[in-house]
Amino acid sequence: xxxxxxxxxxxxxxxxxxxxxxxxxxxxxxxxxxxxxxxxxxxxxxxxxxxxxxxxxxxxxxxxxxxxxxxxxxxxxxxxxxxxxxxxxxxxxxxxxxxxxxxxxxxxxxxxxxxxxxxxxxxxxxxxxxxxxxxxxxxxxxxxxxxxxxxxxxxxxxxxxxxxxxxxxxxxxxxxxxxxxxxxxxxxxxxxxxxxxxxxxxxxxxxxxxxxxxxxxxxxxxxxxxxxxxxxxxxxxxxxxxxxxxxxxxxxxxxxxxxxxxxxxxxxxxxxxxxxxxxxxxxxxxxxxxxxxxxxxxxxxxxxxxxxxxxxxxxxxxxxxxxxxxxxxxxxxxxxxxxxxxxxxxxxxxxxxxxxxxxxxxxxxxxxxxxxxxxxxxxxxxxxxxxxxxxxxxxxxxxxxxxxxxxxxxxxxxxxxxxxxxxxxxxxxxxxxxxxxxxxxxxxxxxxxxxxxxxxxxxxxxxxxxxxxxxxxxxxxxxx
Numbered sequence: 275x276x277x278x279x280x281x282x283x284x285x286x287x288x289x290x291x292x293x294x295x296x297x298x299x300x301x302x303x304x305x306x307x308x309x310x311x312x313x314x315x316x317x318x319x320x321x322x323x324x325x326x327x328x329x330x331x332x333x334x335x336x337x338x339x340x341x342x343x344x345x346x347x348x349x350x351x352x353x354x355x356x357x358x359x360x361x362x363x364x365x366x367x368x369x370x371x372x373x374x375x376x377x378x379x380x381x382x383x384x385x386x387x388x389x390x391x392x393x394x395x396x397x398x399x400x401x402x403x404x405x406x407x408x409x410x411x412x413x414x415x416x417x418x419x420x421x422x423x424x425x426x427x428x429x430x431x432x433x434x435x436x437x438x439x440x441x442x443x444x445x446x447x448x449x450x451x452x453x454x455x456x457x458x459x460x461x462x463x464x465x466x467x468x469x470x471x472x473x474x475x476x477x478x479x480x481x482x483x484x485x486x487x488x489x490x491x492x493x494x495x496x497x498x499x500x501x502x503x504x505x506x507x508x509x510x511x512x513x514x515x516x517x518x519x520x521x522x523x524x525x526x527x528x529x530x531x532x533x534x535x536x537x538x539x540x541x542x543x544x545x546x547x548x549x550x551x552x553x554x555x556x557x558x559x560x561x562x563x564x565x566x567x568x569x570x571x572x573x574x575x576x577x578x579x580x581x582x583x584x585x586x587x588x589x590x591x592x593x594x595x596x597x598x599x600x601x602x603x604x605x606x607x608x609x610x611x612x613x614x615x616x617x618x619x620x621x622x623x624x625x626x627x628x629x630x631x632x633x634x635x636x637x638x639x640x641x642x643x644x645x646x647x648x649x650x651x652x653x654x655x656x657x658x659x660x661x662x663x664x665x666x667x668x669x670x671x672x673x674x675x676x677x678x679x680x681x682x683x684x685x686x687x688x689x690x691x692x693x694x695x696x697x698x699x700x701x702x703x704x705x706x707x708x709x710x711x712x713x714x715x716x717x718x719x720x721x722x723x724x725x726x727x728x729x730x731x732x733x734x735x736x737x738x739x740x741x742x743x744x745x746x747x748x749x750x751x752x753x754x
């Protein structure tokens with residue numbers, strides 16, 4: 275029986291291994307992590323991450339051929355194939371701080387694999403890593419090999435949160451990169467056979483190691499670039515009276531461009547886009563390509579610009595001050611159908627409003643108060659570092675309350691900011707919300723989920739990103 279072990283029980287490791295266990299009943303899959311609370315959650319009825327469909331998959335396999343354990347060394351020792359899915363956070367200090375990936379956790383995983391292995395292993399990079407990480411991992415393993423043979427493969431994950439289980443069941447492609455040696459190709463074939471249990475052969479792409487590593491960074495950079503492109507156009511739409519939804523629809527009808535990832539918004543978030551682009555920028559700079567580095571850096575700059583533009587629009591519309599005013603924030607996760615708040619635009623928007631002394635009331639159907647308070651107390655790149663390095667009991671930001679109901683969040687508020695495109699926000703009774711708000715009542719739609727004309731008829735002053743401006747906002751400067 276083939277045994278697979280995955281080091282790291284997070285957003286990538288947990289769902290990916292659960293689906294492998296479901297689709298390959300003859301493979302034993304162990305997911306290991308040093309976090310006792312995380313593993314306990316995976317073994318409970320309340321999984322540590324929210325993802326539609328994940329619970330069903332886990333319940334079908336757990337205890338049969340899918341195991342969650344803190345006994346890292348035992349499972350690593352027994353495994354034939356080891357997936358490494360540990361964090362690669364952005365460095366917060368030292369060489370490359372703020373851009374380079376911190377490979378501390380990768381290196382310690384590699385050293386531990388070398389320490390405990392008694393048989394040949396295939397080691398698979400599953401986390402997003404900088405190009406040439408495999409080379410570093412290979413060196414650590416071969417210099418500590420004790421006669422054991424290791425093959426390193428790169429098998430980056432392309433799933434999207436919110437649709438991860440569907441993405442895993444029916445991927446666009448599975449990418450496997452390996453060394454172009456007989457042993458390397460044999461390892462590629464072994465991993466290919468695992469995926470071939472449910473993925474059509476023509477969707478399994480094999481490349482050299484460096485192409486696979488770079489493909490992941492490049493894919494995320496291209497996706498983020500599309501969002502920044504449409505967001506840049508949204509600012510021009512507001513200035514000229516064009517409607518970004520109409521422009522994006524027209525542009526997306528071009529088969530060379532396509533319609534996906536052309537929704538203007540308050541900005542992109544999530545654990546990958548910013549981190550991977552910063553990493554790409556750093557790698558380009560290190561390889562003597564400053565023009566290329568600057569090109570990609572601009573994608574991040576537009577994203578930051580879009581968030582600050584949104585905050586400026588809120589403040590300038592409300593008589594240039596939000597001090598002491600209650601502002602309801604609907605949605606804190608970085609996108610719908612996930613409880614993930616990593617790099618969510620909501621953090622920057624809330625911090626911007628708090629900087630102007632607003633009182634904020636937040637509602638999100640999947641994010642806990644504890645998580646929201648911790649996110650707001652955290653420094654820029656700390657979110658991806660271990661929890662014990664994060665603010666543990668954040669000094670509750672006094673001006674922030676968290677409710678479990680959108681109507682309660684909006685009661686007595688001067689404005690509502692929609693920052694996540696949860697479906698339920700499209701179905702809210704906005705006339706009821708209007709009645710219970712201070713007047714004039716503002717709605718700032720950072721996700722274009724509501725119909726601005728309908729809300730204006732109710733009496734709201736509405737700002738929708740990239741849509742023709744409410745007459746009220748026409749004379750208000752957009753950029754502070």
